[in-house]
Structures are given as C-alpha cells and as structure tokens.
Amino acid sequence: xxxxxxxxxxxxxxxxxxxxxxxxxxxxxxxxxxxxxxxxxxxxxxxxxxxxxxxxxxxxxxxxxxxxxxxxxxxxxxxxxxxxxxxxxxxxxxxxxxxxxxxxxxxxxxxxxxxxxxxxxxxxxxxxxxxxxxxxxxxxxxxxxxxxxxxxxxxxxxxxxxxxxxxxxxxxxxxxxxxxxxxxxxxxxxxxxxxxxxxxxxxxxxxxxxxxxxxxxxxxxxxxxxxxxxxxxxxxxxxxxxxxxxxxxxxxxxxxxxxxxxxxxxxxxxxxxxxxxxxxxxxxxxxxxxxxxxxxxxxxxxxxxxxxxxxxxxxxxxxxxxxxxxxxxxxxxxxxxx
Numbered sequence: 001x002x003x004x005x006x007x008x009x010x011x012x013x014x015x016x017x018x019x020x021x022x023x024x025x026x027x028x029x030x031x032x033x034x035x036x037x038x039x040x041x042x043x044x045x046x047x048x049x050x051x052x053x054x055x056x057x058x059x060x061x062x063x064x065x066x067x068x069x070x071x072x073x074x075x076x077x078x079x080x081x082x083x084x085x086x087x088x089x090x091x092x093x094x095x096x097x098x099x100x101x102x103x104x105x106x107x108x109x110x111x112x113x114x115x116x117x118x119x120x121x122x123x124x125x126x127x128x129x130x131x132x133x134x135x136x137x138x139x140x141x142x143x144x145x146x147x148x149x150x151x152x153x154x155x156x157x158x159x160x161x162x163x164x165x166x167x168x169x170x171x172x173x174x175x176x177x178x179x180x181x182x183x184x185x186x187x188x189x190x191x192x193x194x195x196x197x198x199x200x201x202x203x204x205x206x207x208x209x210x211x212x213x214x215x216x217x218x219x220x221x222x223x224x225x226x227x228x229x230x231x232x233x234x235x236x237x238x239x240x241x242x243x244x245x246x247x248x249x250x251x252x253x254x255x256x257x258x259x260x261x262x263x264x265x266x267x268x269x270x271x272x273x274x275x276x277x278x279x280x281x282x283x284x285x286x287x288x289x290x291x292x293x294x295x296x297x298x299x300x301x302x303x304x305x306x307x308x309x310x311x312x313x314x315x316x317x318x319x320x321x322x323x324x325x326x327x328x329x330x331x332x333x334x335x336x337x338x
Contacts, residue, residue: 003027004088005046006094006102007038009077011057013231015256017042018113019152020094026324035088037081038238049084051077063203078102079139083333090331096126103129109334114146115253120123132334136254137275140198148330151279152254153320154240154263161265161311162239168194170241170266172234172257173248175201175211175225180247180271182214185223187269190296192224195245196237198229239264242302246270247295255259262313262314267305269298279317284309 007020011098017038024036025045040050041058043239052073056062062070078098082105085149092111093099096118103110103126110131118126126133134148135141141149169188173179181197188195201211219225222302229237238244244261251274258268258280268286270276280286284306298304 001090001328001335002033002088003035003039003064003331004081004084004091005034005036006081006091006093006095007042007051008076009039009052009056009074011055011197012038012042013234016094016113016306017055017316018231019113019115019256022155022320023153023323023327026154026320027327028155030324030328031322032328035084036238037077037084039077049080051080068235074098075101078111079105082106089335092327093131099131100126100129102208109338111330111334114140114144117251117253118144120144130328134330137278139251139274139278140253150326150330151318152259153258153318153323154256154259154314155320156263156315158233159260159263160239161263161307163265163307163311164240165302165307166240166242166266168196168241169243169245170196170198170238171245171247173239173246174207175199175215176207177210177214178249180249183247183249183271184245185215185218186292187247187299188223189218190293191231191299193242193299196241197223197225198227198234198237199225200227201267213306235260236264241266243267243269243299243305245295245299246276247275248273251275259314259318262310263318265307265311267302267307267310268296271295282309282313289336 003026008016012067024034027034028045034046036044036046037049037051039052039055041054079102090109094113096112099112112131113134133146134150138149171184226304239259246258261268270288272290274290287297
C-alpha cells in the first residue's frame with residue numbers, strides 16, 4: 001500500500017501537523033509505504049517531499065506578505081501532491097480548509113481528517129470531492145455527519161511519564177479566550193499554585209488585545225508565559241507539573257494536549273465542554289466542571305488523582321499503534337470498495 005500524507009504547512013509543533021507526522025511514522029512502523037508532503041524542516045520516518053522550504057511559523061518573511069500572497073503559498077503547498085499522484089494508491093489530507101482543492105483533482109481515493117470545525121456548507125463542498133472524512137471524536141462525527149471516527153493516537157513509547165507529585169500547574173494553547181487562558185489564571189490564583197502558560201500570543205489585533213487586557217496584567221513570578229518550547233521540553237514540563245489546566249470555553253475537535261498530559265502521568269482539570277466529557281471518563285485521571293471554585297479545589301488537591309492510572313488510561317485509549325491499525329483497515333476497505 002502506497003499512501004501520501006499531506007500536512008498543513010504551519011509548523012510541526014501544531015496539533016494537526018504533529019498528529020499527521022506521528023501517524024505517518026506509526027504507519028511506516030507497520031510496513032506501509034508512506035510519503036509525507038510537508039515543509040522541508042519537518043522530521044519524519046517517512047519519505048519527505050517538501051511542499052515549502054520551511055514551515056510557515058519558521059518563515060520570518062511570511063507575515064510581511066500580503067494576505068493574497070500568503071493564501072497562494074498555502075494552497076500551493078497543499079496541491080503539490082497532485083503532480084505525484086500516480087505514485088500512490090491513496091492520499092490522506094490533513095488540512096480540511098484546502099482539502100477540496102486537492103481531493104477534487106485527484107484520480108485516486110482520498111481521506112480527509114477533520115482537525116477543525118467547519119460550516120455545514122463547507123463540509124458539503126468537501127464531500128462533493130468524493131473524499132472519505134474522518135472525525136476525531138464521536139461527538140464530532142455525529143454533528144458533522146463524517147464517515148468515520150478514529151481517535152488520534154500519540155507515540156507513548158517516546159513519552160516518559162512521571163509518577164512524582166510534580167510542582168505547579170501548566171496550561172497550554174494559543175493565547176485566546178477559546179483556550180480559557182484567563183480562566184486558568186483564575187483557577188491557579190484561587191488554588192494558590194504557580195502556573196506556567198505555554199502558547200503563542202499571535203499577531204492579530206484580537207489576540208493582541210486579549211493578551212494585553214486579560215493575560216499580561218497577571219504575569220509575575222507565580223504566573224509565567226513561554227511562547228515557544230520544543231516538543232520534548234514541553235512534555236518534560238507537563239510531566240513535572242501537578243496538573244494540566246484545560247478550561248476551554250467552546251467545543252474543540254479533540255484537545256490533544258489533554259491526552260499528552262495523561263501520557264506524562266499528569267491529571268487534567270478542565271471544563272464540561274465537548275469533547276472532554278467523551279474523552280475523559282475516569283475521575284482518577286481528570287476532573288471536569290464549569291464551576292471555577294470546584295476547578296480550583298481540584299487544582300489545590302492534586303493528590304486526589306492517580307498518576308499511574310493517568311498513564312494507563314492513555315495506553316488503553318490513545319496508543320498510536322492502535323490508531324495506525326484502524327487507519328490501515330480504513331484504507332484497505334476504501335481500496336477494496338473501489
């Protein structure tokens with residue numbers, strides 16, 4: 001089986017990009033012939049065909065370009081696979097925003113993973129291309145009408161858990177109200193715990209205003225912000241923390257960092273917002289509530305959680321080898337039906 005993966009081009013620390021490259025590696029380990037179409041600075045065990053010289057987050061010139069130029073560069077990176085399609089049996093696309101442009105022009109089957117929310121009309125257009133869609137959760141599949149649901153996995157063998165109690169709290173995500181960074185700060189203050197925030201502020205006026213008004217006034221010795229951190233360093237930080245705060249304000253497609261935390265042996269404290277109630281069903285590894293006082297009480301007493309169980313839960317539900325096997329079964333069915 002020869003499979004082409006098309007990654008979003010923004011940076012390998014991004015959720016969709018990391019999920020794509022890690023699944024590609026897991027499929028290679030299963031014996032699948034995988035080619036990854038991604039920026040040239042991506043690291044992968046698959047054959048790599050660069051779609052850009054380097055990822056957008058590492059390209060200092062990208063943000064000075066016009067909106068039209070940026071859009072064209074992104075689209076160009078996504079459709080590069082079209083010139084190579086005769087080499088493959090199937091193309092797996094991970095950027096649904098530009099998925100139609102690629103899938104519509106393929107003469108071979110395609111799969112599109114729905115990493116982000118989209119309007120029903122945009123989803124309908126995506127399906128007109130004939131692509132098979134994969135949701136990340138059952139709630140997402142139900143709402144979108146996606147063809148399949150496969151939980152994203154993580155490479156557990158490369159993540160070292162810590163079963164020590166840890167020190168301080170951590171919250172991870174873009175510096176936006178959606179990620180509930182301001183809520184995480186309020187929880188940490190009520191729990192009287194230090195908090196490390198890891199996330200990009202962003203350049204839009206909306207995100208800049210959110211940071212200046214809601215976050216910056218609270219940055220001090222107990223609450224610190226780190227905008228960039230490599231993946232290994234991030235995992236080490238999570239493993240050394242008492243708990244991950246994940247108080248998202250609106251539904252997300254998955255919430256990958258919550259699963260990474262469990263793999264590190266670190267419990268998750270978050271809101272009752274989809275898909276967290278679907279993903280986190282064991283009170284020994286997580287606490288979900290929309291009551292900030294209850295969330296702060298959980299953060300104040302992390303001994304209520306079982307760090308060994310956190311790791312076991314990740315192994316039971318989110319092992320990337322299982323995710324790879326499910327994708328192989330899906331690919332085989334698509335090719336057989338064709």
